[in-house]
Amino acid sequence: MTAAPRRERRDWTQVLLVLPNTVWLLLFMVGALFFLFLMSLRGYEPGGRGMLDTWELSNYWAFISDPFYLKILGRSLLMALWVTIGCLILGFPLAYALSRLRGMKRALLYFAVLVPLLTSAVIRTFGWMILLSNKGFVNQTLMSIGLIDSPIPMMYRMTGIIIALIQVLLPFMVLALDAALLNIDRQIYDAARNLGAGRVRIFFRVTLPLALPGIVSGSILVFTLAISAFVTPALVGGPRIPVMATLIYQQGIALLNWPLGAAISLVMLVVLVVILSALMSIASRAMRRAS
Amino acid sequence: MSTLKLQSLGKVFGNTAAVEKIDLEVGEGEMVAFLGPSGCGKTTTLRMVAGFVEPSSGSILVGGKDITRLPPNRRNMGMVFQSYALFPHMNVSENVAFGLKARHVPKGEIAGRITAALELVGLSGYEARYPKELSGGQQQRVALARVLALRPQLLLFDEPLSNLDAKLRVQMRHEIRTLQQEVGITSLFVTHDQEEAMTIADRIVVMNKGRIEQVGPPAEIYDNPRTRFVADFIGAANLVEGRLEGDVFQSARGARLDCAPPDFAPTGAPVVLSIRPEKIEILPGAGEGGTPGTVMRATKLGGLIEYVVELASGDTILVQKQDRSPADHLRVGEPVRVSWNTNDARLLP
Numbered sequence: 001m002t003a004a005p006r007r008e009r010r011d012w013t014q015v016l017l018v019l020p021n022t023v024w025l026l027l028f029m030v031g032a033l034f035f036l037f038l039m040s041l042r043g044y045e046p047g048g049r050g051m052l053d054t055w056e057l058s059n060y061w062a063f064i065s066d067p068f069y070l071k072i073l074g075r076s077l078l079m080a081l082w083v084t085i086g087c088l089i090l091g092f093p094l095a096y097a098l099s100r101l102r103g104m105k106r107a108l109l110y111f112a113v114l115v116p117l118l119t120s121a122v123i124r125t126f127g128w129m130i131l132l133s134n135k136g137f138v139n140q141t142l143m144s145i146g147l148i149d150s151p152i153p154m155m156y157r158m159t160g161i162i163i164a165l166i167q168v169l170l171p172f173m174v175l176a177l178d179a180a181l182l183n184i185d186r187q188i189y190d191a192a193r194n195l196g197a198g199r200v201r202i203f204f205r206v207t208l209p210l211a212l213p214g215i216v217s218g219s220i221l222v223f224t225l226a227i228s229a230f231v232t233p234a235l236v237g238g239p240r241i242p243v244m245a246t247l248i249y250q251q252g253i254a255l256l257n258w259p260l261g262a263a264i265s266l267v268m269l270v271v272l273v274v275i276l277s278a279l280m281s282i283a284s285r286a287m288r289r290a291s
Numbered sequence: 292m293s294t295l296k297l298q299s300l301g302k303v304f305g306n307t308a309a310v311e312k313i314d315l316e317v318g319e320g321e322m323v324a325f326l327g328p329s330g331c332g333k334t335t336t337l338r339m340v341a342g343f344v345e346p347s348s349g350s351i352l353v354g355g356k357d358i359t360r361l362p363p364n365r366r367n368m369g370m371v372f373q374s375y376a377l378f379p380h381m382n383v384s385e386n387v388a389f390g391l392k393a394r395h396v397p398k399g400e401i402a403g404r405i406t407a408a409l410e411l412v413g414l415s416g417y418e419a420r421y422p423k424e425l426s427g428g429q430q431q432r433v434a435l436a437r438v439l440a441l442r443p444q445l446l447l448f449d450e451p452l453s454n455l456d457a458k459l460r461v462q463m464r465h466e467i468r469t470l471q472q473e474v475g476i477t478s479l480f481v482t483h484d485q486e487e488a489m490t491i492a493d494r495i496v497v498m499n500k501g502r503i504e505q506v507g508p509p510a511e512i513y514d515n516p517r518t519r520f521v522a523d524f525i526g527a528a529n530l531v532e533g534r535l536e537g538d539v540f541q542s543a544r545g546a547r548l549d550c551a552p553p554d555f556a557p558t559g560a561p562v563v564l565s566i567r568p569e570k571i572e573i574l575p576g577a578g579e580g581g582t583p584g585t586v587m588r589a590t591k592l593g594g595l596i597e598y599v600v601e602l603a604s605g606d607t608i609l610v611q612k613q614d615r616s617p618a619d620h621l622r623v624g625e626p627v628r629v630s631w632n633t634n635d636a637r638l639l640p
Binding site: 187188190192196198205209210 | 342362368377379389394437
């Protein structure tokens, strides 16, 4: 009898804590998406009148039936996948080292991991353009030490976009993995060694499965950020390699075809939600035991 | 099942010696407890034996074979950790199987060894449970089964009971002791809990500041401490500073107290007299016999009553008595006399 009112009050506090964020999201996320959805159903007349007052599904059909657009979707997904894989491969050893450090050393490495996020996206991307161009630092160095005869084209290529995106998004992966690795009791590694396991067995049977929550959350973060990245594909890739983000920008801002732009945005959102929820359900099944 | 020999085993971290060249022999099937305050080097010693810490000097011999340079996964030892260190993503049976697979035990043999090990620790039927679904005591039993299944030469316990609640801790002590005697595996048991060490071990190694203070069976360690540290650390002890005047001990404050003849050559340097509180007889009134004093404090500790007695010299003596009847209670301020059997008062250098 005495517990009930107190509980109620605590529930109210929780509601209050969540309220501002909920209102914000409803207004500017759900609301905006709703208007985007309405806009995607409008007709469009190129050149003359632009957006029409009609309601139709032609924009979705235009996207789905056009191999050019579908190819861009495929390219974007592939790009995000490679960036995610790259971040995982580069990020895991780094996160492992970070999770093992203590005190000042950890603080320094943690800061070093975060440094890329302190630079503006545009400036950072210009930096990559200088590095990646045919006469850029990377190619010049490789040629001068005789590893290659002619420059490897990376600017205005997918390779360049992926390299630059991996650098930008690596911190997100590392921080997610670090959090997961920190959660693993160190005595577990000792126990595994004591039970006779070598380093390879420990990595695949202990470290990797226990880091799975971090791998999943980091991958979701990186994949989402990569597929919606705009500045890097726009500058490093240029108009020759459109991805979803640059395509939406082009439709909306350059061609003023807002209905098609809105439709493409929503298609991308749906594709992303489907992929990520499939990924999460697989991962959560694997993790259910661990948690 | 093997003997263990530590030969001038030492470990230096930076400028500080965590373990200072210790020597120890552990017999086959023996259970030896390493007891000491935190930072005394007991855990470092255990981790050197396990192979997790590389010794700075000396060697480790198991069954006469030098294993000092062997990596931990190639030593045939089973370690039980304070945090249990079970694999949270594996069920009980998979946890026990992990070591068997890592050591390439034939596939046909694994299932049988798992069943046998779980039976040994009384967890048959828990094969499919995950560590999160088990109590602390059950988890520690799984950890025990996990190492017992490997039939190790040596069992290493690193404060395995410290995370359990008091009642369970006492119960698990006896279980581990019984199990260890049943399987007869030579064992090291690190603990900071003297009661635990006393119950579980054949012999206790008392460590302090990286050195071994004393090695011996529990009773000997308690009744015949060789150093001030041991007398002070194990149980409660009255430690009175003073010096020897011929055959008589004289405290720094001037009290002349009975004591056993020293078993070291007296040098004239200050010595300390050590006597356990329960060995002291306390008599009411200021009559004949015993050293006179006054009760300063009386505290009831369950079945015991603890008195602090101030002697005429100003030295204070702690006395413990069985609380048999309220009629025997002494009041604060009451004059009393304390006395003891000369042999119970030992001199320490």
